[in-house]
Amino acid sequence: MMPTKVSIFEVGARDGLQNEQPVSTTAKMQLIAELADAGLTRIEAGSFVSPKWVPQMADSAQILQQIPRVKGVTYSALTPNLKGFELALNAGADEVAIFGAASQSFSQKNINCSIEESIERFIPLMEKAKQHNIAVRGYVSCVLGCPYEGKIEVAEVARVSEILYKMGCYEISLGDTIGIGTPTDARRMVQAVSEVVPISQLALHFHDTYGQALANILACLDLGISTFDASVAGLGGCPYAKGASGNLATEDLVYMLHGMGIETNIDLSKLAKAGHNISAVLGRPSGSKVANALK
Numbered sequence: 579m580m581p582t583k584v585s586i587f588e589v590g591a592r593d594g595l596q597n598e599q600p601v602s603t604t605a606k607m608q609l610i611a612e613l614a615d616a617g618l619t620r621i622e623a624g625s626f627v628s629p630k631w632v633p634q635m636a637d638s639a640q641i642l643q644q645i646p647r648v649k650g651v652t653y654s655a656l657t658p659n660l661k662g663f664e665l666a667l668n669a670g671a672d673e674v675a676i677f678g679a680a681s682q683s684f685s686q687k688n689i690n691c692s693i694e695e696s697i698e699r700f701i702p703l704m705e706k707a708k709q710h711n712i713a714v715r716g717y718v719s720c721v722l723g724c725p726y727e728g729k730i731e732v733a734e735v736a737r738v739s740e741i742l743y744k745m746g747c748y749e750i751s752l753g754d755t756i757g758i759g760t761p762t763d764a765r766r767m768v769q770a771v772s773e774v775v776p777i778s779q780l781a782l783h784f785h786d787t788y789g790q791a792l793a794n795i796l797a798c799l800d801l802g803i804s805t806f807d808a809s810v811a812g813l814g815g816c817p818y819a820k821g822a823s824g825n826l827a828t829e830d831l832v833y834m835l836h837g838m839g840i841e842t843n844i845d846l847s848k849l850a851k852a853g854h855n856i857s858a859v860l861g862r863p864s865g866s867k868v869a870n871a872l873k
């Protein structure tokens with residue numbers, strides 16, 4: 579059944595800006611404030627990973643500490659291990675996300691360990707998050723293909739998703755990291771994962787490298803998924819997936835959903851403006867077709 583309402587998890591300030599030329603802390607805080615003003619209530623604001631690996635996210639603590647908080651908005655951060663969690667907690671993150679993969683090679687390149695080792699690292703993080711009552715989201719990368727291994731079996735996506743869910747993640751975000759999937763495969767993958775994780779706890783995180791993200795979302799909407807990750811202006815990519823472009827542009831997703839009569843509570847024109855503003859900082863046009871059409 580088609581949802582009547584959808585929750586959008588905005589990843590532009592993290593997934594987007596982690597793979598763009600560095601922008602100032604002030605520009606990032608301005609972007610996050612504009613996203614909240616446009617009605618986004620779930621905003622990934624930074625990432626507590628090694629600054630040697632991802633220098634673009636080195637100011638995440640400053641951002642979380644200084645951003646004026648809007649009531650009703652959750653400001654979250656990526657945390658690969660206990661050290662990252664402790665830094666995020668000190669900085670005042672409302673929730674955090676652990677990130678694993680359905681591909682051994684991607685796991686190794688991205689977080690320098692195997693899938694099994696990553697899960698070992700997540701255990702103390704999950705325990706500490708529980709003590710502090712911090713909700714943890716779980717990402718699984720490479721759900722429709724891997725830049726190093728090619729095809730990934732849906733059984734492996736389901737296996738890793740189930741582990742993260744059983745560890746206590748409140749939501750599992752399924753990432754097509756390199757945007758390679760097509761609708762039939764996306765649907766098949768979601769159906770397989772929904773056998774082990776309730777569909778209401780699944781989110782889709784589709785990069786738009788091959789222009790398939792909206793089609794894939796449409797193919798999965800009537801399965802009952804009602805949370806989608808997106809990145810304003812289509813910002814970003816993934817530093818450990820060569821050639822990956824940004825996530826689906828939030829503006830394009832909102833336009834499609836509103837056109838279908840599905841509620842998001844997002845003001846599209848304010849959102850498009852936020853996207854144009856950060857694109858101007860980056861010195862290029864917005865990556866959202868809708869934002870450019872509305873200009």
Ligand SMILES: CC(C)(COP(=O)([O-])OP(=O)([O-])OC[C@H]1O[C@@H](n2cnc3c(N)ncnc32)[C@H](O)[C@@H]1OP(=O)([O-])[O-])[C@@H](O)C(=O)NCCC(=O)NCCSC(=O)C[C@@](C)(O)CC(=O)[O-]
Nearest residue numbers: 626627628631658661662677688689690717719720753755
């Ligand atoms: C995971 C690590 C840290 C392991 O890196 P490592 O080298 O294996 O870790 P280590 O424990 O051996 O520590 C090495 C150094 O890193 C430091 N360190 C250790 N942990 C932290 C931390 N949390 N924060 C800050 N510093 C940290 C640690 O203190 C030490 O510092 P040194 O002694 O050399 O000065 C590293 O591989 C890393 O930072 N990788 C970057 C991963 C990343 O950010 N990837 C992009 C995000 S994932 C993504 O975009 C996909 C997603 C989620 O969007 C979904 C999709 O699209 O598929």
